[in-house]
Structure formats: structure tokens, C-alpha cells
Amino acid sequence: MLFPLLLPVLAFLPCVLSKTVTYDFNITWTTANPDGKFERKVIGINGKWPIPTIEVDKGDRVIVNMYNGLGDQKTSLHWHGLFMNGTSYMDGPVGVTQCAVAPGQSIVYDFVVDQPGTYWYHSHLKGQYPDGLRGAFIVNDPDDPHKDLYDSEIVLTFSDWYHQQMPSLIKRFLSVANPTGAEPVPQSALINETQNLTVSVEPGKTYLFRLINIGAFAAHYVWFEGHTMQVVEVDGVYTKPMDAQMLYLTAAQRVAVLVTMGNDTSSNFPFMGSMDEDLFDQVPEGLQSNVTGWLVYDSRNENPPAKEISEFDPFDDFLLEPVDEEPLLENPATSITLDVVMDNLGDGANYAFFSGITYVAPKVPTLYTVLSSGNLSTNPVIYGYNTNSHILRHNDVIEIVINNLDPGKHPFHLHGHNFQVIYRSPDDAGAYDPTATHDNPAIPMRRDVVLVNPNGNLVLRFRADNPGVWFFHCHLEWHIVSGLATTFVEAPLQLQSQVVPQDHLDICTAQGLPTEGNAAGNKVDFLDLTGENRSPDPLPAGFEARGIVALVFSCVAAVGGMMVVVWYGMADVPK
Amino acid sequence: MPDLFAVPVFFVIFRETIEAGIIISVLLAFLKQSFNGPEHDPKIYKRLVWQVWLGSLAGLLICMIIGGGFLGAFYTLGKDIWGTSEDLWEGIFCLIASIIITIMGAAILRLSKLQAKWSTKLTATLGSKPKNMGGFTKKYAMAILPFITVLREGLEAVVFVGGVSISSPASAFPLPVITGLIAGGIIGWIIYKGGNTVKVQMFLVASTAVLYLVAAGLFSRAVWDFEMWQYGRLVGGDVAETGTGPGSYDIRKSVWHVNCCSPTFNQGGGWGIFNAILGWQNSATYGSVLAYNIYWIVVSAGFVVMWFKEKKGRYPFCKRSENVGSTGDSAEIVEVRADEKVGNSPMQV
Secondary structure, three states: OHHHHHHHHHHHHHHHHOOEEEEEEEEEEEEEOOOOOOOEEEEEEOOEOOOOOEEEEOOOEEEEEEEEOOOOOOEOOEEEOOOOOOOHHHOOOEOOOEOOEOOOOEEEEEEEOOOOEEEEEEOOOOOOHHHOOEEEEEEEOOOOOOHHHOOEEEEEEEEEEOOOOHHHHHHHHOOOOOOOOOOOOOOEEEEOOEOOEEEEOOOOOEEEEEEEEOOOOOOEEEEEOOOOEEEEEEOOEEEEEEEEOOEEEOOOOEEEEEEEOOOOOOOOEEEEEEEOHHHOOOOOOOOOOEEEEEEEOOOOOOOOOOOOOOOOOOOOHHHOOEOOOOOOOOOOOEEEEEEEEEEEEOOOOEEEEEOOEOOOOOOOOHHHHHHHOHHHHHOHHHHOOOOOEEEEOOOOEEEEEEEEOOOOOEEEEEOOOOEEEEEEOOOOOOOOOOOOOOOOOOOOEEEOEEEEOOOOEEEEEEEOOOOEEEEEEEOOHHHHHOOOEEEEEEOHHHHOOOOOOHHHHHHHHHOOOOOOOOOOOOOOOOOOOOOOOOOOOEOOOEOOHHHHHHHHHHHHHHHHHHHHHHHHHHOOOOO | OOOOOOHHHHHHHHHHHHHHHHHHHHHHHHHHHHHOOOOOOHHHHHHHHHHHHHHHHHHHHHHHHHHHHHHHHHHHHOOOHHHHHHHHHHHHHHHHHHHHHHHHHHHHHOOOOOHHHHHHHHHHHHHOOOOOHHHHHHHOHHHHHHHHHHHHHHHHHHHHHHHHHOOOOHHHOHHHHHHHHHHHHHHHHHHHHHHHHOOHHHHHHHHHHHHHHHHHHHHHHHHHHHHHHHHHHHHOOOHHHHOOOOOOOOHHHEEEEOOOOOOOHHHOOHHHHHHHHHOOOOEEEHHHHHHHHHHHHHHHHHHHHHHHHHHHOOOOOOOOOOOOOOOOOOOOOOOOOOOOOOOOOOOOO
């Protein structure tokens, strides 16, 4: 009799079970020496570094009260991989969805996480996060299709590490003294923000390793000596298990793998993160680009050094198939082609371009422009020239074609979505040729950070079902700094029903920054972009006015001088 | 063809030989003109000619030793030693050569008026032992100038050839080196020979005018080299390797830049000769342009002042001075009367 009465109560249980998790983060400076070679200032939270791992359950509401206690730098936080559906103003990139949080200011990030998997969170301002403000964000799932396959979880973050602070590295990187755009080479590699990590494991058990590359620049080759990995998730998307001996994780990518321990406890096994040196401009003498950890079966065993391998042979993530078997999105309504090029501008520095435009942040965060522009929000002009904005219609299938006309291995990341990877060309294939025949996968792999091969191309598709302003950029910090980014303004009219919390607007106003208007801050005439932030002028090609004047003057001087010489030589001198 | 004849090597050797040949042949022509007449002592003439040739050969020998040493070290160490300071070395050599040519040229222009005095002077200094560096320099001036010139040109050539040789097979070397030397030598000889059949003064003036053109180019190039060296140190790499496009020059100092026509990139070809004679750069800086113009202005002003001194016996804006002798200027003009003894004016080159 009681049971039918209980039923409706039981139905509410999941909602009751999902909770609110609150974090109070005071962003402060502290010091650390993770590679044992150099003590340096790092950005920590609540006086500690590494910063805490955020761990919540699917469906939880997360509230982060962030206070900027740095004193000398602005900051912000981005929740990498989380869709922020309905709360796009919580996404975090400065200039796109919010103003920067100045020293002494506070901001509240308040959002619901409805997607399971391995994510991370980091600062999204001026290449700041490699100075320490990056950590894991794990979303547990009681309905995980793989949950019966493992006994427990271990989180491993992989990273490169610089001894110098980012602001001074950026200053030198983006200057006339670096015309080739050579990216600074890191000094070390880290696992879990340290080196020589030991992980205790029990024989016969299967562990779920959540691997996250939280680095600024270097991709990591990852492998467990003597053990095979089974890939079960990439970037928050469950995949059908596939075996892999070695993985390639670009910056910002996550992979969750199952590793079953052997039954023999007589030896410990190393696992490796090895930085991909291909993008290093010059590999300095003595650079240790490998970092080792150990699976410790028995702490009495010695921890052997990793065996040398003859070549890197990583698993190709393109082969993965998502568990939910989302079919290929057909007939995209819009196809956006982005050509990746690096070139110098008139200040002598080397910039990165998406189809001829290098990204420069606008005076008003693009989201605030959407919310204050009414019907003009569907006109890309109001967002400014250098935000490289594309308007996407609600629920359209969008296709992005990336032509990487650069020898770099770029990992591209889309905020607010994961995307289907339709096609990735091999190296040196040039621009994408839509007429060339190749079979698109029926169930394409999905993730939110994907590698494009040097001088190759890449095709992605996603559905624009999440109104918001979403940043799309290369996740190599140096390239964000040099402008390899574009903005997707997705469903602006639907987006206008979102309301930015007052504290977000207050931090802008307190710094004297506008919260309404177009990219130039113009509230009155949205089509007038005078005063918008622009990139430097291109280099002058050939002779300008001053060059012609100089050349003419020099010729005149030479001719005149020679005439004087001849005149002097021919002049008679009285004897 | 590229396997038997490395065109860049030909142009390098050709250009360097012409530059050295210009100086040497003018010197020889001058010597022939002033010391090979019936009234002159043939021994002195021969001695001076020997000096020129010995100076040149000494320069060649030393540059081969140094260049060989550098190339050997370059290949064994696998590093481009020249790369980081090449511009500095070039700039210094260009500057020295420019200054020497400038001073030398002025002497040549007043040469025909001073033949008698000069030949006497030379006889006097050649006969004596060198007392100090001043005397030594005077006495062996005819050797020092070609020595430095040949040394500079030769070292440049050796380094360029060394740099090019990485990409070319060894078989591509002998032919262009020999033909470059021959072609450059012929041009030098024509300058030398042609001078004697033309009216002497006109030849001297014309060749000196060309010399000054070269010197102006060298002066401008010295400044350009110093600025390039500074930029290379700022960037921390071998700037020349970036070619002629953006990044191969300092935009903040640029007056003009064209992505072609570089005398240094890929050994320059025809533009290299343009650079050798006129100081052309595809990427000019404020420094190099100003240096070029200032050079001409200073040299022109200098000649005007010297002419004024000759005509009026005093400098402009100054009173007439009784001591019309030593002021330290080169090619000092003194009124010579047939019955007057030789004065005290020091000959300086």
C-alpha cells in the first residue's frame, strides 16, 4: 500500500541526490620548484600549488567564488570542455564572455555540469595558465557504461614547465626580436605537477587512468611500460574500448584509459610522458623532455628507468567510435573555411592568422555586444574586424574546414561543444579538396581538442544547439597570444534571453570598461566601428615615400660628389 | 651544369677579384704614371711595384691560412663561427677600406702636380730604415693598402665559398673559381692598361671618381653591417638565413626594403656587383642611407675646402697663415717654385 505512495518520491531522488558543490578560491602567488631545478613564483589557489582538483558528480551544480589575490595580474577561469548550456557567460575567456577580474575583485562562477568525463579548468587570459593556474576537473557518472570495468580511478596530468614567467616570455615572443615566431622551449616535463611520481597499484586490479595534458605548448607521448591501455573516453565522450600501446596527447586533450595490472608484484613499471620536440625551435643541450612515473606494485621493489624506444608510434584517435553512436551530421547548413597562416606585421613581430585575420580582443566582450545589440546581433560587423566573428544559426549543422598552411602541429579547441571529426588529412596534403573522394565515417569520433597535421587539413562538424559566444582557437598558448583564434556567435537572438549576473558586469564597470556596445564600445551606432582594437598594419612592401626620397637623394649626392671630385681633379693648381 | 659550375661561387670570386683588382690596378697605374718616366729611378718604380704585388700576395696567403683555419674549425665543430660575428668583421673591414680609399684618392687627384716632390719623398723614405710606425707605414704604404684589401676580399670569398660548399658537390668548384679569377683579373688589367693611353689626368680623375663611388658604398655598407650585427644579436640567430622576407631586417630602422635584389642572399649574383660598386642594399636603413649621403657631403666639402686653401692660401673664414706647410691634411698642396727647395710637408697616405 505504501509503495505506490513512495513512487513519486523515488522519482525525485535523482534531483535530490544532485547537489551543489561550492569552492572558495583565492588566487594568490606562491612559490614552487616542481622539477627540482629552479624555484619560481607560481599562481596557486588559497596559498597552495598545485591547485585543487575539482571533482563533482554528473548533474551537480558548481559554485566557485573566485577572488583575485594576485595583486599584479588580472585573471579569469575557464571550464575546459563544459558546454555551459544556458549559462554561456560562465565560460571564462576574457574579451569573449567576460571582462578580466582585476586584482582585488571577485567573481562567482555558477553552473550545472550535466556531462560526465575528464575535463580541466584554467585561466583564460593572456597566456597566464602555464604559470600554474590549471587543474583537473572530474565529473563522475553513476551511469558510466564502463563503470564495471575498473576498480578505481587515478588522475594523471601531463605538462611542460617553464622556469621563466609567462609575461616576460610573451614579451620576447611577440616582438621584433623574434621575427620567425619561434616559440619558447620549456625546461622540463611534469606529471601531476611533479617528477618521479609513484602510484601504488594492486596486482590484478584494473584502474581507470584519467590522463590530461594541462601544458602550454608541448604534446606528450604517453605509455605504460609492460601494460596495454584501453581507451574508453576522450574529452568527455565515452568511446568503445580500443587498445593502444602509446597515446599522443596534444595540449588540452584528455583521454581516459583502462589499464589492468599484472599478477606479478616482483617488479615496478615506469610510465612515461615524453614531450614532442617537433615544434621546439631549437632543442637546447641537455633538455630532459621525458618525465617518468612508476606503477608501484611493491614499494620494496626498485623503480627502474624507462627503456629507450626506437620510435614513437601513437594511437590515432580518429579511429575511435563513441558509445552513443551519434551518426554523422549530414548536409551542413554552413561551411566555414579557416586558413592557418603565420606572418609578420608592421611592428616586426610574427602573428598567426585565420584566413587573413589575426585575433585582437574587442573593447566590449563579444557576449555583451550580443546582449546589447538587439536585432543587429546577427550582423557580424558589429563584433569588429579582428574578432573574426561568424554568426551561426540555431540548430544548424556547422562544418569547419581547417587548412593548415603552416608546418606546425596545431591542436584546435572549440568552446561550448564537442565536434565530430569528419576527416583529417596526412601531413603535407595542402588545402582540403571537397571533390576528392574519401568515405566519411558513419559514426565519427567526437572530442573538443583535435590535432591538425602540418600543412594538412581537417574537417569538423557540430550542431549549433547551444546559444552562446564560443571561442575557437589553437590551444598552444603562444599561438593564442599571436592571434590564432576566431569567434562563433551562435544563435544570437536566442542568446539574448540569457542574463549576465550583476557581479560579472560590476567587475567591468569598476575597471572603467564598457558592458554594452559594439566592438569599439559604441552603444549608439553599432555599425560604427571607429576606435575598435585593431592589429598592427602590415609590413610596407617595397618602396614607400621615404624610400624613394632616400634613394633619389643618395643618387643626387653621389652624382654631385663625383662632380666635385672631377672638378677638383681637373682644377689647375698654380705652380 | 650545377654539378660542374656553381654560379654563386663564380660571382663571389668574380666580384671579390674586381674589388681587389680595382684598388691594385689603380695603384699600379699610379706607380707607372709617376715613377716610370724617363726622369725617374726605375729601381724605385720596380720596388714599389714589388711592394704592391708582395702586399697582395701576402694578403692572399694570410687570408688562405686564416680562412682555411676557420673552415676547418667550421666543419669539425659543425657550427657557423662566422655567422654570429660575420657582420661585425665585415663592417670593420669595410670601414677601414673606405677610409683608406678616401684618403688615398685625394692623394691621387693631386698626384700629377706633386710628382716631383712625391718621387723625391719616396726616394728619401725608401732609402732609410723605418724609425717608427709612422715611418714604416709611409715607406710600405704601397704594400699595406693592397694587403688589407686582398685580405678582406679573400676572407670574404673563402667564407662565402665555404658556406656555399655545403650544398654543392666538390666538382662544382674549380671551374667557377678559375674563371672568376680570370674574368676579374681581366677587368682589373683593362683598368690598368686603359689608364695609360688616355690622357693621364682624365684617367686618374675618372678612376678616382669610381674609387670614391666604391668608398661611399663601403662606408654605407660598414654602417649597414654594424646595424645588421646588432639585429642579429637581438634576434639571437642567423638572420641571413631567413632570406629576404620579413624577419631578415629590422623594421624599426628600415628606410626601404624589397623582397628581392639582395646582394647578400644566395651570394647575390648581379646585385652583388651592384653592391660592390654602388653600395646597393635591398634593405636600407636610416643609418646606411645617412652614412652614404654624409660621406659624399663630407668628401665634397673636404675637396672644396682644399681647393680654397690652394687658391687663397688659407682656409675659409680663417686668416692667411704664414705656415703654409704641415696641417696634417693629405695631399697638402704647397706652392712649388722651380728654384725652391723641397718643404717639410709630411706625406701621408
